[in-house]
Amino acid sequence: MNTRLLFRDRGFDFKAKPPWHAEELAADLDLETLFAAMSRGDEQIHAVVRQVILAGVAADRETVLYRQKILEDCLRQPGLVRELFDLATEGMGQAKKRYRRYLSSSTRFTLWSAIEELSEFLALLKKLRQFAEMHAKRFSSEGWLTFFRSVKDELNDVFFAAARDHLGQLKFPNGVLLSARLGMGSKGYDYILHKAPPRNRLLWIHRLLTWFVSRFKELPPPPCSFTIHPRDEAGHTALDELESRAIRHAAKALARTRDNVCNFYAALHDELAFFIGCLNLHERLTAVNCPWCFGVPLAAGGRKLSFEGLYDLSLALRLGRPIVGNDVNAEGKTLVVVTGANQGGKSTFLRSVGQAQLLLQCGMPVPAGSFSSSLHDGIYTHFRREEDATLTSGKLDEEFLRMSRIIDHISRNPLILFNESFAATNEREGAEIGSQIISALVDCGARAVCVTHMYELARWFHDRHADQFLFLRAERKEDGARTFRLIEGGPLRTSYGEDLYRSVFGAQEREQSESTPARPEITASRA
Numbered sequence: 001m002n003t004r005l006l007f008r009d010r011g012f013d014f015k016a017k018p019p020w021h022a023e024e025l026a027a028d029l030d031l032e033t034l035f036a037a038m039s040r041g042d043e044q045i046h047a048v049v050r051q052v053i054l055a056g057v058a059a060d061r062e063t064v065l066y067r068q069k070i071l072e073d074c075l076r077q078p079g080l081v082r083e084l085f086d087l088a089t090e091g092m093g094q095a096k097k098r099y100r101r102y103l104s105s106s107t108r109f110t111l112w113s114a115i116e117e118l119s120e121f122l123a124l125l126k127k128l129r130q131f132a133e134m135h136a137k138r139f140s141s142e143g144w145l146t147f148f149r150s151v152k153d154e155l156n157d158v159f160f161a162a163a164r165d166h167l168g169q170l171k172f173p174n175g176v177l178l179s180a181r182l183g184m185g186s187k188g189y190d191y192i193l194h195k196a197p198p199r200n201r202l203l204w205i206h207r208l209l210t211w212f213v214s215r216f217k218e219l220p221p222p223p224c225s226f227t228i229h230p231r232d233e234a235g236h237t238a239l240d241e242l243e244s245r246a247i248r249h250a251a252k253a254l255a256r257t258r259d260n261v262c263n264f265y266a267a268l269h270d271e272l273a274f275f276i277g278c279l280n281l282h283e284r285l286t287a288v289n290c291p292w293c294f295g296v297p298l299a300a301g302g303r304k305l306s307f308e309g310l311y312d313l314s315l316a317l318r319l320g321r322p323i324v325g326n327d328v329n330a331e332g333k334t335l336v337v338v339t340g341a342n343q344g345g346k347s348t349f350l351r352s353v354g355q356a357q358l359l360l361q362c363g364m365p366v367p368a369g370s371f372s373s374s375l376h377d378g379i380y381t382h383f384r385r386e387e388d389a390t391l392t393s394g395k396l397d398e399e400f401l402r403m404s405r406i407i408d409h410i411s412r413n414p415l416i417l418f419n420e421s422f423a424a425t426n427e428r429e430g431a432e433i434g435s436q437i438i439s440a441l442v443d444c445g446a447r448a449v450c451v452t453h454m455y456e457l458a459r460w461f462h463d464r465h466a467d468q469f470l471f472l473r474a475e476r477k478e479d480g481a482r483t484f485r486l487i488e489g490g491p492l493r494t495s496y497g498e499d500l501y502r503s504v505f506g507a508q509e510r511e512q513s514e515s516t517p518a519r520p521e522i523t524a525s526r527a
Contacts, residue, residue, distance in 0.1 A: 001150050001264055005143050005271040006052070006363075008066050014051055014270050020409060021380060022054045024402075028381035028419070029354045033314035037284050038277030045280075048273040053362050059300035059377040059413065067363025068294050069141035074275045075282060080135050082279070085272045087131060091124050091265030107244040111251035114258045115167050121261050122163055129155040169195065170250060178246035191245040278364055285367075290316045290323075295360040295371035301413050302374035303447065305330040309369035312352040313359075316367065324484040325368065326352070333470040334442045338451045339458045339491040344474025345484035346451045347419055353449055354379060354417050376415040376447065380406045383419040395424035403437060416441060418450040422457075431456035458491035466490070 006012040019025070026032060031053065039046035074081045094117070129151055136148035177195070180188040285292055291309065298304050309325035316323050326349055330336055338346045356366040358379055382403060385395070399422060406416065422434040434457045438448055452458055461469055473489040476482060 001154055003147060003264070003268045003271050005070055005147060006067060006274065007063060008143070011267050012052065012271060014048070014267075016051075016055060018051065018054050021405070025054060025354075025358075025379065025381055026050075028383040028417070029351050029358065030312075030314035031355070031358075033317050034281070034355070037317050038281045040280050042273075044269075045273045045277050048270050049277040052274045053358060053364075059361070059375040061297045061299060061375060064297040064361060064363050064375070066143060070143040071275060071278055071363060071365075072294070073139045073141045073144050074279060077135075077138055078279050080138065081272065081275060084131060085269070085276050087124070087127055088265055088269040088272050091121070091128075092269045094120055094124060095262035095265055107248050107251050108240075110255055111170065111247055114251065114254040115170055117258050118163070118254065118261065119167055121258075122160065122167075124265075125155050125261075126160065170254065176243050176246060178242070180242075180246075188242070188245075191242070191248075193246045193250055282365075284317065288316065288320050288322070290321075290367065291369055292365040292367050293370055295356070295366045295368075295373065297360060298372060298374045300375040300377060301445075303332050303334055304372065304374045305333070305336075305447075307356065307366075307368045307371040307373075310349075310352050310356055310371065311367050312348045313355050313367040314351070315348060326486050328470075328472070328486070330470045333468070334447055335438065335461065335465070335469040336449045336472060337458050337461050337469060337491070338449070338472045338474070338486065339453070339455075340472075340474030340486070340489075341476040341482060342453070344476060344482045345486070346474050348484070349472075349486055350417055350419050350449060350451045354381060354415075357415055374413075374447075376413050377411050378409070378414040379417075380410065380414055381417045381419070382406060382421050383417075384421065384423065396422070399424060407441075410441075410446065412445055414446045416446055416448045418448060418452070420452060421450070423452075423454060427454050427456050430454055431460055435460045455491055455493050462490050 002011060004011060026035075031050075035046055035050050035053075038049045097117075132148040132151040132155075136145070136152070139145060139148065176193070179192050179194060181190045183189045282292075290311070290313075306329045308327045310328070311323050311325040324345070328336075338349060340346060352367070356368060356371055357373060357376065359366050360371065360373060361375055361379075382399070385398060385402075403421075410416070418434075418438065422430040422437075424430070425433075431454050434450075434452070434454070438450060438461075442448055458471070462471055471488065471490050472486040473492070474482070475485045475487050
């Protein structure tokens, strides 16, 4: 059976390596806060949601819609999904109790351990089938209906009856029936295990009569048979070897079946863990009155982006309350340039765009009132870094190195987020470098969102592409207060750094003046 709750035509490869830039993406977009809220301290859920979100960036609109429909069912039936997750967790626990780590070279032990584990799995599979029969009608998405249909079709009464019968026969209650051929040197080959004949109901009467007659006289041995003395160790070893050769193929086949069942439960557990993480996040955001919605995925290669009330999800989770959102319509715009007052929410806005695009392409709801965007085949960040403590290279060299890695890996329709990039040199050189690199990327089909304090860089784009690009500015009131909203507007020469100076040093000066005692007034008179 296949779960296929994340992809319509295949399972999710949880053993695949994360993207090369996964660590940078998680750090720049502050995703660890998101992962922690989704996992609630469960290490397995944390690993799963991290893998799916970072590696699940897909430009496949059908896959995004497929996951959204499944998650909508989960939000309508959270109790049933958690109950199914508990069944998958129970199966995972059974899968970890493997006996094969002991005496794994013994064919007889391999067969015995597989029989024991599959016997326990049958009870768990029966619970799964009962769950599907009772609750499948409460789900409506294609993914859930396909999963429950597969469970009911493959785990039917015929399957359970046949499985119990085969496991009972492989215990060989009447001994092992095998055949072989004689080869060179009278050595056996082509060992074949045969199905034991049906048990004769009158066999116990025959045994009783045989025992009764043997009490009065010695009976001849059965024809075509031999008896090994109890102390003949070599004879018993040879007989065990013959038996092992006969049951080797059956033991391998049964062990593969056991592994397939274990893999099924592992896949079911991991795929459900992603949706459990989504339910945990939904409950957390509902508790702090933060909105979220299912975004509208648009075809890859387009230049569509619009949203209302978009906010930084990680910041809202840390503060535990709603925060200021932004409304933007960037339809047809390949570059969004964000300038404005310091500490006005520019970097926070940039993180919110990256988080929303990432969650949209994973099939998750996004932190906004509404959100629609064209899909991208990769999301990359080029954020400002602190000075290299090892002093092996300068900050500008390090920025060039990271930009080179991004260019080496990007494909046709990437989304690239720039945060104060190329600011490690003077403004004139930084503007020249940034304008050439960002223009080349946009001309090659990339979409970019650039936050910068360099007026020359923003003015260069504004003077040449005012109609093609979108220019946003952090809002500032006349008294210097920040609203943390972005409004449409071209770049200004000032970032209002004096506002920060007054807010920090002005307060200190007031405190010092209030804490310093007044000097006594001295008057002088002429004699």
